Amino acid sequence: MASSRSMAGSLWDQIEPLLLRVERPSRYLGCEWNAPKVKEGDFRVVVAYPDIYEVGVSNLGLAIIQEVVNLLDGVSCERVFSPSTDMEEELRKEKIPLFSLESHRPVGSCDIFGISIPHELTYTNILNLIYLANLPVRASEREDGPIIVGGGYGTVNPEPLADFFDLFVLGEAEESFAELVELVKALKGKKGRQEIIEEASKIPGIYRPIDFEFSYLEDGRIAAVRFRGGENASLKKRLVDLDKHLRPSRPIVPFCEAVHDRLNVEIFRGCTRGCRFCQAGMVYRPVRERSAHLVERMIQEALQITGYDEVSLCSLSSTDYTEIKRVVSDLKNICKRMQVNITLPSLRMDGFSVEIASGLNAAGSITFAPEAATERLRRVLNKPIGEAEMIEAVVKAVRHGKRRIKLYFMIGLPTETDKDVSEIPKLIFRLRDAIRAEGLAPPAFNISVSSFVPKAHTPFQWCAQETLASLEGKQRMLRSALQVRGVNLSWHDRYMSTVEGLLSRGDRRLGRVIETAWRKGAKFDSWSEHFRFSVWEESCLENGVDIEFYLHRERDPDEIFPWDHLHFGPSKDFLFREYRRALSSELTVDCRFGDCYGCGACENNKKSHLLKGERI
Amino acid sequence: MTAGEALKLRVQLSKEGVLRYLSHTEYWRTVMMAAKRSGLPLVYTGKYRSRMKISYSPPLPIGFTSECELIDFFISHYISPAEAQRTLQLNLPEGITVLRSKVIGSGSAPVGRLIDTALYIATMKCGHALAKDLVSAVNDFLNSTEVYVRRVQPRSVRDINIRGGVHRLEVAEAKSVKECLLTMVVDDGTRGTIKPREVVDYLLGVVKADPDVIETVRIHRKALFQMRGGRLISPMEVRARSRWGG
Ligand code: SF4
Numbered sequence: 001m002a003s004s005r006s007m008a009g010s011l012w013d014q015i016e017p018l019l020l021r022v023e024r025p026s027r028y029l030g031c032e033w034n035a036p037k038v039k040e041g042d043f044r045v046v047v048a049y050p051d052i053y054e055v056g057v058s059n060l061g062l063a064i065i066q067e068v069v070n071l072l073d074g075v076s077c078e079r080v081f082s083p084s085t086d087m088e089e090e091l092r093k094e095k096i097p098l099f100s101l102e103s104h105r106p107v108g109s110c111d112i113f114g115i116s117i118p119h120e121l122t123y124t125n126i127l128n129l130i131y132l133a134n135l136p137v138r139a140s141e142r143e144d145g146p147i148i149v150g151g152g153y154g155t156v157n158p159e160p161l162a163d164f165f166d167l168f169v170l171g172e173a174e175e176s177f178a179e180l181v182e183l184v185k186a187l188k189g190k191k192g193r194q195e196i197i198e199e200a201s202k203i204p205g206i207y208r209p210i211d212f213e214f215s216y217l218e219d220g221r222i223a224a225v226r227f228r229g230g231e232n233a234s235l236k237k238r239l240v241d242l243d244k245h246l247r248p249s250r251p252i253v254p255f256c257e258a259v260h261d262r263l264n265v266e267i268f269r270g271c272t273r274g275c276r277f278c279q280a281g282m283v284y285r286p287v288r289e290r291s292a293h294l295v296e297r298m299i300q301e302a303l304q305i306t307g308y309d310e311v312s313l314c315s316l317s318s319t320d321y322t323e324i325k326r327v328v329s330d331l332k333n334i335c336k337r338m339q340v341n342i343t344l345p346s347l348r349m350d351g352f353s354v355e356i357a358s359g360l361n362a363a364g365s366i367t368f369a370p371e372a373a374t375e376r377l378r379r380v381l382n383k384p385i386g387e388a389e390m391i392e393a394v395v396k397a398v399r400h401g402k403r404r405i406k407l408y409f410m411i412g413l414p415t416e417t418d419k420d421v422s423e424i425p426k427l428i429f430r431l432r433d434a435i436r437a438e439g440l441a442p443p444a445f446n447i448s449v450s451s452f453v454p455k456a457h458t459p460f461q462w463c464a465q466e467t468l469a470s471l472e473g474k475q476r477m478l479r480s481a482l483q484v485r486g487v488n489l490s491w492h493d494r495y496m497s498t499v500e501g502l503l504s505r506g507d508r509r510l511g512r513v514i515e516t517a518w519r520k521g522a523k524f525d526s527w528s529e530h531f532r533f534s535v536w537e538e539s540c541l542e543n544g545v546d547i548e549f550y551l552h553r554e555r556d557p558d559e560i561f562p563w564d565h566l567h568f569g570p571s572k573d574f575l576f577r578e579y580r581r582a583l584s585s586e587l588t589v590d591c592r593f594g595d596c597y598g599c600g601a602c603e604n605n606k607k608s609h610l611l612k613g614e615r616i
Numbered sequence: 617m618t619a620g621e622a623l624k625l626r627v628q629l630s631k632e633g634v635l636r637y638l639s640h641t642e643y644w645r646t647v648m649m650a651a652k653r654s655g656l657p658l659v660y661t662g663k664y665r666s667r668m669k670i671s672y673s674p675p676l677p678i679g680f681t682s683e684c685e686l687i688d689f690f691i692s693h694y695i696s697p698a699e700a701q702r703t704l705q706l707n708l709p710e711g712i713t714v715l716r717s718k719v720i721g722s723g724s725a726p727v728g729r730l731i732d733t734a735l736y737i738a739t740m741k742c743g744h745a746l747a748k749d750l751v752s753a754v755n756d757f758l759n760s761t762e763v764y765v766r767r768v769q770p771r772s773v774r775d776i777n778i779r780g781g782v783h784r785l786e787v788a789e790a791k792s793v794k795e796c797l798l799t800m801v802v803d804d805g806t807r808g809t810i811k812p813r814e815v816v817d818y819l820l821g822v823v824k825a826d827p828d829v830i831e832t833v834r835i836h837r838k839a840l841f842q843m844r845g846g847r848l849i850s851p852m853e854v855r856a857r858s859r860w861g862g
Binding site for chain 2: 005016021024025026029032052122206253255257304305306307308309339341361364533
């Protein structure tokens with residue numbers, strides 16, 4: 001610890017006097033338990049998460065990548081998070097550049113600056129990170145300095161950020177980012193920056209945005225996407241086998257309470273339930289489970305070296321894990337001995353899931369996501385939970401001692417009518433009545449309603465997003481119907497959903513909008529206290545961007561999308577087929593246990609899920 | 617609760633180096649997670665969620681160092697204090713040192729309900745003239761029956777008489793290093809809390825110290841006590857009397 005602070009180039013002596021002027025100085029200390037030691041003279045990689053420490057330090061992806069890179073010979077990988085606004089002010093005032101947590105050296109002096117792109121409302125923070133590192137925000141203006149690489153979930157449609165990044169890592173980055181680091185390290189000092197970037201772009205799964213050129217029709221739609229040179233085979237997301245990557249094996253333990261303040265261990269990636277609104281369910285296919293004995297080993301080892309009192313089994317739908325019963329029953333004994341609680345996030349709304357989850361912790365709350373209140377609309381979404389199943393789930397949950405039930409709904413869904421929305425309160429009342437009919441005291445219902453945002457690489461990528469006025473009307477209706485004791489209603493800000501929608505299906509022309517908004521002071525857009533919709537409206541206006549065009553327009557079947565050249569698994573044909581099936585409320589069954597319907601995610605459509613147990 | 621469950625492992629720790637920037641909650645969370653890693657025979661409580669049963673000393677403000685952070689871990693059976701100290705130290709980050717440890721039997725109050733007084737030492741860069749002024753400011757302070765400081769908080773501004781909570785106050789000059797040492801014994805814990813920074817700022821205000829002097833102030837918590845009949849008793853050595861006692 002002491003050595004990295006006294007390392008050549010460390011800014012610690014300038015940073016330390018600022019610490020008592022800012023809220024929560026521990027955000028900027030580094031030196032947490034299990035934080036890696038960095039070596040002076042190593043090839044230097046800095047990985048960033050564009051939000052404050054407490055949010056970023058909880059991110060599993062960043063933790064995995066940091067550990068993977070630190071295993072490479074002669075490479076040190078450090079972290080940086082967005083400084084909070086008070087610290088940013090101090091840094092600007094004192095002219096101190098963005099610094100890494102492990103050695104407090106300037107981020108701008110590293111060799112590779114990897115930035116995680118978690119979601120659309122962090123885009124301005126990404127620009128801010130590059131700027132605070134004293135680097136030009138536009139890739140075209142960077143002649144030297146680190147190669148800036150974007151990765152993570154947001155690369156599903158990275159086009160609005162194309163102007164700011166040198167490269168993107170598509171899909172799961174454990175292997176491709178490590179290959180990129182090795183290559184850049186090998187070429188450092190031997191080739192020029194641009195040549196190195198070009199070489200790196202040939203690694204499968206690495207995307208160099210300047211290799212592609214877009215042309216537009218007069219009405220604003222994309223006319224063509226042209227690859228600037230020859231054949232490019234690398235624009236396919238990469239996937240990994242979780243049994244080969246048991247990471248993070250030494251999770252960093254923050255001093256402060258992080259947003260996910262527990263040990264997070266992945267049990268599987270991918271999901272083929274086929275919910276048509278769900279981007280993650282489409283782009284992480286096929287399903288790859290981690291073997292039960294490895295999950296258990298990882299958890300036991302990590303609990304011992306972290307001291308957490310809670311472990312979460314992470315995935316897109318925990319109880320779909322074929323070995324869930326075995327893992328839960330084994331862990332129950334281990335965790336009881338170690339005084340550790342187990343949590344299962346992302347539960348299906350059925351009796352089986354409730355049985356499993358309730359066996360773990362008796363009381364507290366339980367969360368389900370029915371998404372829509374009518375059976376018809378749930379069929380459109382391909383999330384066909386029957387009302388009988390819902391009732392069974394909530395009754396069982398209350399019987400197991402749950403005193404709070406949290407339900408997630410969306411409004412503004414494709415084909416949604418006012419009736420679908422007005423059914424939300426009615427459904428809640430029916431659930432409550434069913435609980436009463438069993439002689440049980442009804443729990444508190446926390447209802448969270450978000451506005452649907454159509455996403456790239458999903459069957460709903462052709463849909464129009466609902467207008468603000470229409471969403472407002474629906475919210476008003478819900479508010480008046482749900483003013484009852486025992487029901488708490490919360491919203492996702494519909495203006496935030498508008499910006500999210502604009503950027504999620506945006507193209508390169510939105511780069512200027514993001515930059516203008518950031519220059520006008522937009523940052524921390526997912527934080528209600530910082531988000532200002534007017535800045536985004538002004539920025540669109542100034543750059544001649546019509547929000548309507550991106551948000552409220554139903555796309556033609558054959559329209560070229562900005563992300564069409566990036567392959568994340570399901571083919572466009574399949575997605576369109578699914579869109580049509582949605583419109584006629586037809587269901588598509590999970591291919592994990594049924595037949596392959598040729599979505600395109602598996603090589604040659606040869607079913608390649610890695611399941612470790614039998615269907616439950 | 618059986619007699620065994622009432623055993624407490626009382627540990628005295630330091631807070632130093634960069635870890636002085638941890639908040640009270642962050643510091644104790646770090647210590648508790650270290651205790652969990654170290655495999656001590658800890659006792660847990662809680663109906664829905666198990667929580668470590670502990671009791672700790674009054675909060676130390678961010679930026680202060682200390683050599684007397686105290687925590688009682690409730691333990692299920694006896695463990696040699698030396699062994700507990702060794703294993704706990706292996707699991708603590710640099711900046712937190714286990715200074716002493718002791719197993720306390722049933723019947724004694726947990727540390728959080730015991731402590732009411734603290735000894736702080738504030739150091740600051742200062743020349744001879746300022747040191748002399750500080751000596752007279754301290755004398756005036758001690759000769760007054762009321763000393764008011766203004767406490768500005770997000771939702772309130774209050775004038776508070778701190779005099780009654782300051783039991784001893786001394787100033788010494790370390791000429792060789794051009795420093796002043798201000799030693800104070802103040803209320804800290806069950807009887808209420810005097811903020812040492814407020815005492816220092818008050819005195820520096822009286823002597824009209826320059827901002828560069830104020831910048832150099834460092835505060836260290838040297839000891840915590842229980843005041844019994846005017847005597848200061850250390851929670852680690854219940855029978856010992858401090859030089860500040862009586
Ligand atoms: S290719 Fe077939 S098996 Fe693979 S995810 Fe798609 S539908 Fe399922």
